[in-house]
Amino acid sequence: MKGLLLRLSALDADAATAVRVIAHFEALLGSGALDAISLARSTAGLAECAAGLELPDGRRARFGPGGAALQGEPDAVSRSAELGPSGRVWLERPGPPGPFDELILEWMAIAARTLSGGPTPPRTSGQPDAANAADPALMELVLSERESDHDRARALRLLGLAPELPLRMVAVRGAPAVDAGLDAVALLGRARLEAVVRVTRTGPWGTVLVQPPDAAADSPAPALRAAVADPRRGPDVARDSARRVRVGVGGLVPALAARHSWAQACTALRFAVAGSPREAVADHDALGPVALLADIPAERLAALPEARQLDALAAQPNGDLTIAALAAFCRTGSLRQAAAELHLHHSSVAARLAHVEAALGWRLRDPEYRFHAQLALYARRLAAAPS
Numbered sequence: 067m068k069g070l071l072l073r074l075s076a077l078d079a080d081a082a083t084a085v086r087v088i089a090h091f092e093a094l095l096g097s098g099a100l101d102a103i104s105l106a107r108s109t110a111g112l113a114e115c116a117a118g119l120e121l122p123d124g125r126r127a128r129f130g131p132g133g134a135a136l137q138g139e140p141d142a143v144s145r146s147a148e149l150g151p152s153g154r155v156w157l158e159r160p161g162p163p164g165p166f167d168e169l170i171l172e173w174m175a176i177a178a179r180t181l182s183g184g185p186t187p188p189r190t191s192g193q194p195d196a197a198n199a200a201d202p203a204l205m206e207l208v209l210s211e212r213e214s215d216h217d218r219a220r221a222l223r224l225l226g227l228a229p230e231l232p233l234r235m236v237a238v239r240g241a242p243a244v245d246a247g248l249d250a251v252a253l254l255g256r257a258r259l260e261a262v263v264r265v266t267r268t269g270p271w272g273t274v275l276v277q278p279p280d281a282a283a284d285s286p287a288p289a290l291r292a293a294v295a296d297p298r299r300g301p302d303v304a305r306d307s308a309r310r311v312r313v314g315v316g317g318l319v320p321a322l323a324a325r326h327s328w329a330q331a332c333t334a335l336r337f338a339v340a341g342s343p344r345e346a347v348a349d350h351d352a353l354g355p356v357a358l359l360a361d362i363p364a365e366r367l368a369a370l371p372e373a374r375q376l377d378a379l380a381a382q383p384n385g386d387l388t389i390a391a392l393a394a395f396c397r398t399g400s401l402r403q404a405a406a407e408l409h410l411h412h413s414s415v416a417a418r419l420a421h422v423e424a425a426l427g428w429r430l431r432d433p434e435y436r437f438h439a440q441l442a443l444y445a446r447r448l449a450a451a452p453s
């Protein structure tokens with residue numbers, strides 16, 4: 067855990083703090099010696115303010131940040147969480163709530179429900195729950211095709227999610243030298259989605275489960291693009307990691323069918339290209355019928371003459387920028403919009419497009435040729451990122 071925190075701190079300080087909060091409560095839950103007093107005292111020390119709890123069975127504890135027991139009722143509760151029909155946990159912070167108070171209270175409530183033997187239902191406040199690490203074994207159960215609905219529902223509840231509410235999956239692939247799970251935690255920490263979020267790592271992917279407060283919630287793709295575009299005053303390594311991240315967003319599905327959204331997220335990830343925030347995040351819903359291209363074997367896509375021609379262009383000096391200019395122009399249909407997206411002068415983009423036209427014999431102002439160019443770009447991406 068110490069090594070993970072050191073690496074995560076280099077990516078995003080807020081995400082690292084969130085992981086520290088989670089690690090604190092996971093250690094308490096796994097200690098085998100959890101009781102009401104230790105929970106209240108340790109939470110007060112973690113939050114650096116007074117904390118208390120009242121369990122449904124009548125047990126009560128209240129401690130200050132220095133570890134001293136407090137008597138009586140709290141003077142002012144800054145934030146609290148209910149434990150069901152009766153019982154609650156709370157923080158007593160002077161002034162406004164701290165940035166991680168809600169995450170602290172969520173995990174304090176989970177631990178308190180464990181003490182009282184009750185269930186641990188998901189949060190329903192609709193507030194951001196970014197960078198909440200998940201047990202990989204539970205995530206595997208949720209995504210399994212072999213497990214029963216009963217077992218998947220139980221895994222969802224243990225993750226703090228509601229089996230009756232829809233969710234969507236997000237696949238993250240980051241810089242080669244960085245743990246994909248850490249990239250996913252940092253990215254979701256910046257995105258601040260209005261949803262319950264759980265993050266883990268599955269092989270080379272960061273695996274993210276997003277459960278919005280209602281079924282009409284919009285796709286998180288715009289917020290994720292904003293997070294890729296703005297790594298928030300982080301050090302150079304954070305900015306470099308954000309530039310190299312790719313994200314695939316699956317569709318909204320019933321919670322017990324999360325594996326279908328995961329398959330869509332992995333498909334969308336094959337269409338994503340690191341660099342431009344617009345290209346780095348691919349939304350399966352937005353791809354529409356284009357997603358069917360992913361069903362074509364990678365070797366057939368790589369053999370397309372147009373894809374091979376684009377490979378040859380990319381191999382030339384500054385070839386990646388030429389391909390990026392072509393992709394931006396195909397997507398926007400405007401020379402100036404493509405230049406603005408790439409932060410280049412429009413004359414520079416025009417020169418690169420002229421080079422593409424001369425090399426491939428295309429007339430990119432013609433919609434038909436632009437359509438061919440876009441298909442060739444998709445084929446090249448899918449061939450380079452096989453399923």
